[in-house]
Amino acid sequence: MVHPMSKLPVPSKLRPPQVNVKRPLAVDEGKDEGAPQPKRSKSEVVAKPTVTVRTNGVKKPTASKPQKPKVVSGPRAVSQVNRAAGGSTRQAAAKPAAAKPAKQIVARNPAPARSTARPRPTNTSTAKPGVTSATNGPKKTSKRPAWDLKGRLADIESQLEVRNVANSQLLQEVTAKRGDNDVLEHSNKQQQAALERADSKILQLERQVRDAEDELASTTRRLQRDNSDLLQTNHQMERQLVDTRGDLAASRQECSGLKQSVAQMTAAQAGITAQLANTKLNYEQSQEAGRRYQAEIAELKAVIAEHQATIADQDSQIRDNETTRRKLHNTIQELKGNIRVFCRVRPLLPDEASSGDEIGHINFAGTDNKSIELTNVDLNESNVGTRSSSSKKFDFAFDRVFDPSSTQAEVFEEISQLVQSALDGYNVCVFAYGQTGSGKTFTMEGPDNVEEQTEGMIPRAVRQIFQTAGQLREKGWEYTMEASFLEIYNETVRDLLGAGDKKCEIKMADAKGTDVEVTNSTTVTVTSEGQVQSLLGRATHNRAVAATNCNERSSRSHSVFRLKLNGSNALTGESSQGTLNLVDLAGSERLSQSGSTGDRLRETKNINRSLSNLGNVIMALANKEHHIPYRNSKLTHLLQNSLGGNSKTLMFVNVSPREENFQESICSLRFATKVNQCNIGTAQKKVK
Numbered sequence: 024m025v026h027p028m029s030k031l032p033v034p035s036k037l038r039p040p041q042v043n044v045k046r047p048l049a050v051d052e053g054k055d056e057g058a059p060q061p062k063r064s065k066s067e068v069v070a071k072p073t074v075t076v077r078t079n080g081v082k083k084p085t086a087s088k089p090q091k092p093k094v095v096s097g098p099r100a101v102s103q104v105n106r107a108a109g110g111s112t113r114q115a116a117a118k119p120a121a122a123k124p125a126k127q128i129v130a131r132n133p134a135p136a137r138s139t140a141r142p143r144p145t146n147t148s149t150a151k152p153g154v155t156s157a158t159n160g161p162k163k164t165s166k167r168p169a170w171d172l173k174g175r176l177a178d179i180e181s182q183l184e185v186r187n188v189a190n191s192q193l194l195q196e197v198t199a200k201r202g203d204n205d206v207l208e209h210s211n212k213q214q215q216a217a218l219e220r221a222d223s224k225i226l227q228l229e230r231q232v233r234d235a236e237d238e239l240a241s242t243t244r245r246l247q248r249d250n251s252d253l254l255q256t257n258h259q260m261e262r263q264l265v266d267t268r269g270d271l272a273a274s275r276q277e278c279s280g281l282k283q284s285v286a287q288m289t290a291a292q293a294g295i296t297a298q299l300a301n302t303k304l305n306y307e308q309s310q311e312a313g314r315r316y317q318a319e320i321a322e323l324k325a326v327i328a329e330h331q332a333t334i335a336d337q338d339s340q341i342r343d344n345e346t347t348r349r350k351l352h353n354t355i356q357e358l359k360g361n362i363r364v365f366c367r368v369r370p371l372l373p374d375e376a377s378s379g380d381e382i383g384h385i386n387f388a389g390t391d392n393k394s395i396e397l398t399n400v401d402l403n404e405s406n407v408g409t410r411s412s413s414s415k416k417f418d419f420a421f422d423r424v425f426d427p428s429s430t431q432a433e434v435f436e437e438i439s440q441l442v443q444s445a446l447d448g449y450n451v452c453v454f455a456y457g458q459t460g461s462g463k464t465f466t467m468e469g470p471d472n473v474e475e476q477t478e479g480m481i482p483r484a485v486r487q488i489f490q491t492a493g494q495l496r497e498k499g500w501e502y503t504m505e506a507s508f509l510e511i512y513n514e515t516v517r518d519l520l521g522a523g524d525k526k527c528e529i530k531m532a533d534a535k536g537t538d539v540e541v542t543n544s545t546t547v548t549v550t551s552e553g554q555v556q557s558l559l560g561r562a563t564h565n566r567a568v569a570a571t572n573c574n575e576r577s578s579r580s581h582s583v584f585r586l587k588l589n590g591s592n593a594l595t596g597e598s599s600q601g602t603l604n605l606v607d608l609a610g611s612e613r614l615s616q617s618g619s620t621g622d623r624l625r626e627t628k629n630i631n632r633s634l635s636n637l638g639n640v641i642m643a644l645a646n647k648e649h650h651i652p653y654r655n656s657k658l659t660h661l662l663q664n665s666l667g668g669n670s671k672t673l674m675f676v677n678v679s680p681r682e683e684n685f686q687e688s689i690c691s692l693r694f695a696t697k698v699n700q701c702n703i704g705t706a707q708k709k710v711k
């Protein structure tokens with residue numbers, strides 16, 4: 024335990040002139056403020072001060088440790104008494120005593136004085152008279168004998184007197200000490216105030232330390248974050264470095280390749296430079312040649328101009344030639360006759376051939392393709408199916424005979440001149456005449472499953488008309504075409520392009536009687552071959568077909584496809600009006616052979632009547648009779664302007680190859696021969 028007095032400052036009276044009290048914090052002042060310091064208790068802080076007493080410039084540390092009480096005796100005790108009394112001697116003797124004030128206090132303890140308080144001889148010059156004796160005391164003599172009671176009493180009394188004096192001195196000294204104590208308390212208060220200020224300062228410093236610690240922690244965290252960021256950046260940079268090194272390696276490789284390419288290109292450039300020089304040379308030569316060509320072009324232009332003038336003249340000549348051609352063409356047609364007859368024998372059908380039929384009775388005699396010879400079969404029972412010397416031959420001659428091997432194209436080639444005449448402004452009429460199943464529809468239209476090679480005369484004629492019209496456009500000709508398709512069944516006219524539900528009447532189109540028209544019939548302006556083919560399909564569908572026992576697809580009506588061709592030439596001012604009639608007649612059958620009864624018999628009669636009247640009209644025309652019986656049948660009435668007069672007529676007589684049809688074939692060929700022998704006049708072109 025710290026002695027209370029040790030905390031107290033030394034009284035000013037006892038202190039030398041300079042006393043430095045080290046502040047408690049002075050210990051820490053030299054230390055690093057940043058380093059954490061253990062917090063000291065106030066007692067520790069207070070206990071630290073070291074009181075340094077400077078005496079004559081010598082620094083003597085004053086122990087803060089409590090001093091053990093020492094017994095003061097002898098002259099030192101006397102000097103202390105004197106100092107307490109404030110005598111001059113005290114000042115002189117005070118100096119050595121001032122260094123050890125504790126001894127003065129301890130001196131109050133009488134107990135240890137027993138052994139040490141033996142009076143010692145003192146300086147008599149400083150002792151008071153009364154005291155001197157006491158302090159000095161009786162001289163120590165030898166020990167009084169036990170019996171010397173008086174002497175011993177005197178010694179005791181003397182000692183008592185000394186003690187009393189000492190006690191009074193001590194009392195004075197206590198009084199003085201109390202004054203010192205007040206001073207010390209004042210000093211203590213100052214020290215307390217200083218201590219409080221120091222505490223306040225400590226708190227402030229502690230706050231500063233905490234703030235500094237907080238700032239340090241914040242700074243540390245920031246630095247750690249910065250460090251982390253730097254590490255990350257460093258990693259990125261390292262990766263980038265790796266990538267960059269890779270890129271660098273690739274670039275080096277590429278650079279190496281480029282160098283190689285540059286070397287190659289340099290070599291190539293040298294070649295190109297040489298080529299360029301060569302090209303320049305060529306260019307200069309070409310320029311020179313170009314100048315020559317320019318001159319030649321100028322000359323050629325002049326020649327072309329001359330040629331163009333020549334071509335214009337030639338075009339004019341061509342148009343004149345076209346006009347001449349038309350005249351010559353139609354002159355030839357006229358010379359050939361305005362009615363011509365072609366005979367055509369169809370081949371045996373597959374089922375006919377398989378049943379053993381042969382075409383032995385027909386002979387295509389001669390090499391001119393104009394003759395046909397039929398040999399009659401000997402029907403004597405003994406010679407059935409054989410030919411004998413009694414067999415009868417029938418020879419016929421026509422404008423052309425087509426045997427069974429003839430193709431549709433070969434047949435059309437012969438009639439294409441007539442089609443051209445229709446474009447030139449003539450009325451043309453092509454008939455197909457023959458018994459049922461002889462090949463009329465095949466010749467005019469083609470078979471049911473028609474193909475390009477088997478197309479009949481109607482589709483081929485239409486194609487030629489559009490092709491020729493296109494070619495004539497270059498020569499100034501423009502055509503408009505109107506198509507109609509009619510059927511005559513049981514002497515009734517029916518429109519095959521319409522619904523067919525209205526009654527059609529044949530009338531003269533004008534008072535002059537140059538043309539006929541059919542009421543309630545459909546007329547379609549056609550501009551293309553495909554459009555016409557479509558109309559033909561529609562008509563075929565609408566056409567009345569009735570089965571008879573003569574032919575599985577027997578047509579019991581006449582069909583008339585009519586194409587009106589109106590042409591005009593703006594260059595020559597010419598115009599033309601022609602009509603192409605393509606007629607598929609109903610099958611000619613003898614009533615005895617047809618086996619028809621009832622309605623079919625009536626059909627057959629009407630058919631034969633109209634065909635007979637056709638022959639009559641042709642005969643009347645040939646005989647130049649005044650009256651031509653056109654109106655005796657619908658057929659001749661409808662074809663009035665296409666038969667005779669300015670028209671050109673072609674008749675196909677179709678013949679069956681079957682021997683059993685021998686008689687019908689002979690009838691047909693005889694009818695055709697009559698027609699062929701007619702001269703129905705000179706055809707006239709209808710030109711406005």
Ligand SMILES: Nc1ncnc2c1ncn2[C@@H]1O[C@H](COP(=O)(O)OP(=O)(O)OP(=O)(O)O)[C@@H](O)[C@H]1O
Binds near residue numbers: 372609
């Ligand atoms: N030249 C030919 N080549 C091949 N087959 C033909 C030829 N002529 C006609 N035929 C075929 O003979 C059959 C009868 O011909 P088609 O129908 O043309 O006779 P048709 O005289 O018109 O008969 P109908 O008067 O009854 O209408 C048909 O199957 C037809 O395809």
